[in-house]
Amino acid sequence: MFEQQLANASPAAPLQNVKAELSLLGDMIADNRLIDLVADRCRPVDFSVPIYAAIFARMLEQYAAGATVDAVTLAPFFAGEEDWPRAFSTLSAASLNAGTRAQTKAYFEQILMLSSRRRLVAGLQDVIASARDVTIAKEELVANADEAVAELAEQTATAQATVGAYAQIVIESFGKPIVGVRCGMIGSLDKVLGVLRPTNLVVVGGRPGMGKTSLVTSYALGASSLGHGVLIFSLEMSADELTRRMLADLCFTTHGGVPYEAIRDGTVGRTDLDAVMQAKRRLDEMPLEINETSGLTLAKFVRQARTHKRKLAARGQKLELVIVDYLQLMTPSRKGLSPYEHASEVSRGLKEFAKAENLTVMAVAQLSREVEKRPDKRPQASDLRDSGQIEQDADILLFVYREEEYLRRTEPEDQYGSKYQAWQTDMDAVRNKIEFLVPKRRSGPTGKALGWFFGGNSAVRGSTFYSELEENYP
Template sequence: MKPRENNFAIAEQNVLGGCMLDAKAFWSIADVVTERDFSSRRHSVIFGAISELVREGSSADSITLAEWFESHKISDLVGGVSYVIDLANTTASTANIRAWAEIVRDHAIGRRVREAGTKIASLTGPDSLAEAQAVLGSVVGGSAAPTKDAKAAMRGVLRVMQAQTDRDSDLLGVSTGFPMLDEMTAGFQVGELVLVAGRPSMGKSLLAMQFAHTAAAAGVPAHVVTLEMQTAACVTRMISARSEVPFDIVRDAKKIEDHHWPRIVSAGDDIGALPLYFDDDVYDLASALARIRQANMQHGTRLVVLDYVQHMRLPEAQTMALAVQEVTRELKATAKALGITIVLVSQLNRSLEQRADKRPMMSDLRESGAIEQDADVILFIYRDEYYNTESPHAGFAEALIRKQRNGRTGMVPLRTRFDIQRFDAAPGGLPQIAPSAPARRYRGFGGNSGRAIND
C-alpha cells in the first residue's frame, strides 16, 4: 500500500532522506519526480543537489550534501546543515521511496493544475490564447516521454540519416550565413539552445539578428523576440545591411538622397516578403515563451532569437544565478519540445576586462547560472580593435566557439561592416602582419566598407 496520500510533506522528506541513505535509491525514483515537483523551495534545492551529486558518481549522504551547500554558499537556503542531517536521521529506510515519490509527483500535478486554472482565468488581451497554451504546457512539462526501445530509437536515427542523404544542402541544420561557421557547426540544429555572448559594442545583438535574417532569406521561418530594441530599429538595420546604404543615412530620412531610394525600397520589399516575425513588447519569461509558442503554431518558426537575457524580468529567486538557470532551462526545454533552435543573446560582465587577453572564456559565464550547462553551442564575439586602437585586426571580429555539444570548438574570423550593420565572411582569415611591415589599419565602424587602407 501507498503511504497516506495527504501526507505530501512527509513524502518529500522521506524521498530526500531515502536518497541520502542510499544513492542507488535516487535512480529508482529519477523517472518519477524532478526538483520542480517539490512544494518546498528548500526541498527542491536539496533534491537538485542530490541529483547533481549522484549523476556525477558521488554519494549524496548528509555530510557530502552539507559540504556541497557550504561550498555553494546556500546553506541558509536549505535550513542549515542541521536540517539536512535531520532528514537523513528521521528516514528509516528506502523501502517505500518510490511510493513516496509518486505522492510527491501526484501532489505536484494537482498543484500545477490549480495554479494553471487560476492563471488562465485571469488572462486577458490578444495573447491570452497563446499564454494559456504556454501555461498548460508548463503543467505537463515535467512529464516524461514514453521510453523508447532500441528498435524504435534505431528507426528514428535511420529516418534522420535518410533525410540527410536526400537533402540538397550539405548542412544538417539552418545555415548561419557564414561558410566557415556552417562547416564547424553543420548549421543550427533542431532542439538546440545557442548562446551568443560578449561585452557591449562587440556586435552580439547584430550577429544574432543577422542569423534570423539569413534564415528567413533561405525560407526558414524566423522569429525575433527583442527586449532591447523596437521592431522598427531592427528592420532599419536589416534594410541598411541588405541595401548597403549606410545605417546613419537609413535611420535619418533627411540624409537620404535620390540615388539611395531605389535600393532602400527594394531592400524593404525583400525583407517584407520574408517569413520573419518580431515581438518587442515582452518583458518576462512567461510572455516570451508564450510568444515563441504562438509564433511556432501560427507560422511554423524554426529559429528564434531572444535578445537579450539581462533585459528580461527574471523569475524570483534567491540569487541571480538561480533566476538565469530557470530561464535557460525553460528555453532549452521549449527548443526541444517545439523542435526549433533558440539563439539567446547574453552580455558578459566586465571582469574579463581585467585580463591582458580579453577574449571571453567559459569561466566568464560562471555568474550566469546554468547557461554554460544548458547551452548546446556557446559563441563569444570579440573585436580586438575595441580594446587596442593599434590592433592589426581592426575591421575584423572573432566568433569564438567555446562549446559545441556535438562538434568542435575554434575561431571563425568575420569582417565587421558596422557602417551597414552587418558582418561578412572573412575567408582569408585575420590579417597576418609581418613584424617589419608598416602598420595597416582597417576601418570597420561607421561610414566605410571595412577595406584596408595604408597610413
C-alpha cells in the same frame, strides 16, 4: 439578446463519460500492467468523478510501492465514501468484465479528450468573466485566452521508446538532408558552427561593442532568406531600431551600401532609396518577425513563441529559430531572485523550450568585466555573467571578439609621433575584422573562425566576403 445566445450555446451533454472512467479503472485492476501505460499520460484530474480520481491516485501509489491493486486492497481507503459501494461492486468483478486492449485504449483516449475539453471550457469561462472586469488589462485577457486555447495543442505523450527504435530512426535518416538552421550569409561561421539542430540552445556572448546584435541579426536575415522561420525577441532595442539595422544590413554589398546612420536618421537620399526599397521587398518575403514585448518573463516568452509557431504552422510554415537579445534582460518570474538565480532560471527555461518545441534557441548574453582585466581579452566560458548555469545549459557557446574595438581605445594623443604610426599600422591590420570563438559544441568539434564586421552598415559577413567566394547554399 447576446446573453440569450450565449446561454443557448451551452452544450446539452456534459463533457464526461462516467461509465468509461469506471470501466478503465476496472480494466487496470484486471491487469495491473495497464497502470503503468495509463499513468504515463493520465492524471487524477482527468477523471470527472471525484471518487474515481481518488481511486486512480491510490492505485498509482499502491502499484508504485509494488503492491497488488484490486478492490479489496483499495477498500480501506474509501470505506466511508458514499459512492464506494457501487464502485466496489464493479471493481470486484473487473476480472470478469474486463474489455479487450482496444476497448481499454478507446476508454482511455476519450477520457483524455473530454478532460482536455473541460479544461478548455473552464479556461474560456474564466476569460469571459475577466472580460467583464474593466480593470483587467487587455494584454492579460489575451494571454489568458491563449493559455486556454493552447490546452488543445498540449503534448502529453511521453517521449520514450527503446534504443533500438531510435536507432532505426537514425538509420532511416541516412542520405537525407540534415535538418536544422544555417545562415548562408556568414559562410565561415556556418563552417565552425555546423547546422544548428532542433533542441539546441546557442549562447552568443561578448562584451559591449563587440557586435553581438549585428551578428544575430545578420544570422537571422541569412537564415530566413533560406526559408527558415525566425522569431526575434528584442529586449534591448525597439523593433523600429532593429528594422533599420536590418535594412542597412540587406543594402550592404561588396560595392558598398546605404549607411545605417542615414537609415537611422531618415536622411536616405534619392540614389539610395531604390536600394532600401529593394531590401524592404526582400524582408516581405522572409518568414522573419520581431517581438518587442516589454516586461518579458520566461512564461510570457514561451506562450508568445508557441503562439507564433502555431500561426506559422497554419500558414504551412515552420518556426525553426528563436533569438533572444538578450538573456539577462528578461524579467524575473518573481521578486527577490538574485542575478545568478534569474540567469539560471532563464537559461534552463530556454533549453527546456527548445527541446519541447523541437527548434533552435539563440540567446545573446553579456559577459562579465573580468574580460577587461586580462591582457588577452578574448572571452572564455567562465566570463558568462551572473551564472555558470548558462554554460552548462548551452549546447553551443559562441563568443564574438573584435581586437579593433580594444585597440581603438588606446589611440595615442600625439598623431605625429612614432607610437601613433605603429598604432595606425596595428589598426589597419585588424580593421573590420571579427573573430568567432566556439569553446563548446556538444555535437561536434570546437574551433574558431574569422569574419568581417561593418559597424557603419550594421552587417556581419564571412571571411571570404571580399573575394566573393562565400559558399553558396541552395
